[in-house]
Amino acid sequence: MKIATNKLIATLALSTAFLLGCQDDLINKNENPNGVSPDNVHPNLMLATVLTESSRNVVDLGCGNIAGVMQHTQKNGWAGGHNNYDWSNQSWAEYYNILRDNKVIYERAVAMDFPFHQGVALVMRAYNFGMITDLWGDAPYTNALNASEGGNENLLPAFDTQDVIYEGILADLEMANTVLAVDESQAQNENIYGTDVIYGGDPLQWRRFANSLMLRYYMRISGKEPAMAQAGVEKIVSDPDQYPIITSIENDATMSYVGNGSDDAWPSNSVFDLGGSQYTRIQMCETLVDALQTRNDPRIAVWAEKVEVPLVVSDTLSAETNTIVDGVRYISPDQIPPGIPYNTDPEYVGLPPAVGNIPAGYNLNAGAGQGSANPHVSAISDMYRDATGPMLLARLASAAEVHFILAEAALNGWAVGDAQTLYNAGVKASLETWGVGDQYEAYLAGPAAFDGTLEQLITQKWIASWTAATEAWFDYRRTGFPALEAGDAARRSALPLRFYYMQDELTVNESNAMEAVNRLEETAFTSPDGKNSAWSKPWVLQGTGEPY
Template sequence: MKTTFIKYTACLVLFGSFLFSCKDLTQLNVNPNGVQPETVNPNLVMPTVLSETGKLYVNLGFQDIAGVVQHTQKDAWFSGHNDYDWGGDQSWTAYYDLLRNNDLLYQRAVALNMEFQQGVALVMKSMLFGLITDLWGDAPYINALKGEQGGADFITPKYDSQEVIYAGILADLDKANTLLSKPKAAYSSIVESADLYYAGDPAKWQKLANSLKLRYLMRISAKQPDVAKAGIEKIVATPAQYPIIDDASADATMAYVGNNSGDAWPSNSVFDISGSNYRRVKMCSTLLKPMQATSDPRLALWAKKVEIPLVVDAKLPAGTDKITNGIRYLSPDKVGTTPIDTDPNYVGLPPSASQLPSGYNFNPTPGQTSVNPHVSYLNEIYTQAKGPLLKARLVSAAEVQFILAEAAQKGWAAGDAKTRYEAAVKASLTAWGVTSSYNAFIAQKGVAYDGTLAQIIGQKWIASWTSATEAWFDYRRTGLPALTAGPVAKRKALPLRFYYMRDELNLNKTNSGVAIEKLETTANSQADGKNSAWSKQWLVQGTGKPW
C-alpha cells in the first residue's frame, strides 16, 4: 500500500507540473480577488482611507493636542502631553501612507469613471494634505506620491509653500463639490458599507467638501483676507450650489467598532487591561472651570465627579487627615501653602503645573500607576471600546456655524453673527445628545451672545472636545482663548507647529533645509533653531498672532 501511494502521489505532481508549465507565468501572478493596484476596485480601498484618517484625527485631538489646548492633562507619561516636550520625532509618514492609498482610490475611480469615489478621494486628499501643512508648514505636495516614477524630483520631492498647498486644497474641494452634486441614483458602484462616514450618501459628502472649504478659507483669512471673504460669501450666497453641514445629522463622524485594540476607542480599558490609557488622562482645569461656571450640560458627559472631595476645616485639630463618609478632611496645617482644590464636584488638573502631576491635590499615592481620587477622571464612557458618543469627529455643524459667526462678525456677508453663534452652540449640544438643555444653557451669563470674537472662539474651543486640533489652529490664528503655558512647560508659550522629523532632515536634506529657512524664529524658538515648534509658519508670519 505504501508503494502504491508513493506512485500515485508522483503521478499527481507530474500532472500538476505539466498543467502549470502550459500557463503564462504572468497569469499565475494575478490575484483572482482583484486586489492588484492596476485592477483593484476603489470600494476596497475606501474603508482603509476613511478609518485610518479618522483614527489619526482622534489620535491628535484626543491625545497631545488636547494637552496643548488644555482640554486634558496627563498625570503619567505626561511630558509630551502637558509640557510640549516633543523633540524631533513627530512623523508625517502615516499621513503620506494614507495619501498613497487615497491616490490609488482616486486613480482607479478615474479609470472606472466612478465619480462618487473620485469626489470622496478629493475630499480626503484635501483633509490629509490640510493636516500636514497645518501641522508642519511647507511640505511635499505637487511632487508627492510619485516616488514610483523614479528620479530625484519624486524620491526626494521639493517642499511646496503653504500658500500653494492651501490653494490646491481649495481647488480640489471645488472639483469634489461638482463631482458629488448628483442624486445618489446617478452614480454607479456605490457600496454603502465601504463608506464609513456617510454610507454612500453623495449629498452629505458634498456638504463635507464645502464645509472643509469654509475651514480652510478661514484658516488663510489673516494672510489672504480678500480670498477668504470672497470664498465664504460665495458659499453662503449660493447654498443650492454649495451646500454645507448645517445640522448635526450631517456631521462627518466615524464610530469606533471596538472589535480589537486597533478599532477601539484609544483610552479603552477593554483591550488595555491595565487601564493605564484611561487612568492617566484627567480633565484640565482650564476647560473644566468655565464649563462648570455656566452649568454646561456636556461636562457630565465628558468628566466624572471627584471620588473623594477634600475639605479643609480650621476647626479640626492640628495634624488631621482622615476620610469620613467619603470625604477627606484636612486641618490647615496639613495643607500649608500647597495649592488645593476643594470643589465638591469637579476638580481639573492644572496645565503643566508640576514635575509630579500625579501628586496634585494631595493624592496619597503619586506615581506612574497611581489612582488619584481627588481629581476628575474622564467619564466612564471613555473606558469602553465603542459607544454612541465614541466617534472620530472630523467636521461638524457646530464648527461650520462658528466659522460663519466669525465671518459675520468681521462684516462679511455670512448671515447674522448672533444667529450663527447660537446655531453653533445648539449643534454641539445636539451632537452630544443634550439638545433639551439648550434654552437654559444659551441664557447663561458667559454663554449668551455678547458680540465678541473671544466668546465665539471660546465656545468653539469647548465644542472641539476630542477634536482639539482645530482649537489649536484657531488659537494660533487668533490668540484665543488666551491660553498660557504652565510653569514647568518646555517654553513659556504654547507651541505653533510640529518639528520636521529627523528622517526627513537626513533623507531629504536639501528640500527640508529650504523649508526650514523659510520659518520665522521667535523668542521661544531660539533654543531649537529654526526647526522649532515655536517658529512661525507662513500662515502666521506677520499677523502678530498668537503671541
C-alpha cells in the same frame, strides 16, 4: 577538443535553462494569488482604509497631545508630550501612507468612471494634505506621491510653500463639490460593498463636507489673504443649492468605532486595555473645567466624572487630621505643606496644565506615583472606558464648527448673516451633539449669552471641539483665543505652534527640507531649537502678530 567544448556548451545550456525555470517558478510562487495590483484594484477595497485611518488620526490628536496643548485634558503620568510639549522628530509618514492609497482610489475611480469615488478621494486628499500643512507648514505636495515615476524631483520632492498647498486644497474641494453632483443611485451602485464608513454612500452629504472644509480653509488663511477668504466664504453662503454645507448635527462628518478589537476601538478603552491605564492616566484639565463651571455648562456632566473623593480643608478640624469619612477626605491645615495648591470643589476638579513632574500628586493625593490613580481630580467620563458607543465618534467636521466659522465671518463684516444668530446656532448644535440640547435656552440666558466679541466666540468653539481639539489649536494660533497660559513644567512659557520636521526627512531630503526650515519665522520662544522648532511660525502665521 571540439567534442568537449560542445559538451560544455550543452551542459551550460541545460544549467541555464534549469536556473531560468527555477526563477520563473520562484516568481510565480512569490505572486500572491489573492493579491490585486493597483492597476486592477476596485476602489471599494481601499476606501474604508483611507476613511478609517484618517478618522482615527483626528481622535489620536484631538484626544491626545493636542488635547493637552489646548488644555481639555492632562495626563497624570507619562505626560511629557501631552502636558509639557516635550516633542521632537514628529513623523508625517502615516498621512502620506493614507494619501498614497487615496491616490490609487482616485486613479481607479477615473479609469472606471466612478464619479462618487473620485469626489470622495478629492475630499480626503484635501483633508489629509490640510492636516499635513496645518501641523508642519511647508511640505511635499506637487510631487509628493509620484515616486513610482522615478527621478530626483519625485524621489526627493521639493517642499511646496504653505500658500500653494492651501490653494490646492481649496481647488480639490471645489472640484469635489462638482464631481459629487451625482444622484444617490449612482453613488450606491459604486459603493456596492458599503465601504463609505462616514456617509454610507450619500453624495449630498459628501458635498456638504467638502464645502464645509472650504469654509474651514478660507477662514484658516483669512489673516493672510482676507479678500480671498471673504470672497470664498460669501460665494459658498450665497448659493446653498450649488454649495450645500453642514448645518445640522445629522450632517456631521463622523466615524463610529466598531469595538471588536484594540485596533478598531476607542483609544482610551479599558475593554482591551485590561489594566485600564490608558483611561486612568487621562484627567480633566483645570482650564476647561473652570470654563464649563463658570458658564453653568451642562456638557461637563457628559464629559467628566465627579471627583471620587472630595477634599474638606478646615481649621475647625483637630490638628493632624487626615482621614476619609463617608467618601470625603478631611484634612487639617497643619497637614498641608506651605505653598502647596489644592482645590476643595466638591464636584469637579481639573488637573492644572503642566503642573509638575508627578502630576498624579496634585490636590494632596497621598503616595502618588507615575500615572497612579488620583481620586481627588475628575477623570474623563466613564463612557470613555468603552470600546464603542453612540458618542464615541471621530468628528472630522461638524455643524457647530460651521456655524462658528460663519459667526466669525459675520463679526468680520462679511455678508453671511447675523453673528448672534450664527453663534447661538453653533452653541445649540454642540449641546445637541452631546445630548443636552434641551438646556439650550437656559444656557444662553446665562454667562454664555452672546456679547459680540471674537474671544467669546472662539472660546465657545474651543469648548465645542472636545475630542477634536486640533481645530481649536489652529484657531488659537491665528486668533490668540482662548488666552491659554503654559504651565510651570512646560517646555516653554508659551503654547507651541507647529510640529517638528522629522529627522529622516532632514537627512534624506536635506536640501529641500532645509529650504522649508529656513522659510519658518523664529519667535521669542524658538530658541534653543533653531528654526525647526514647535515655536516657529509657518507662512499662515507670519506677519499676523498672532498668537504672540
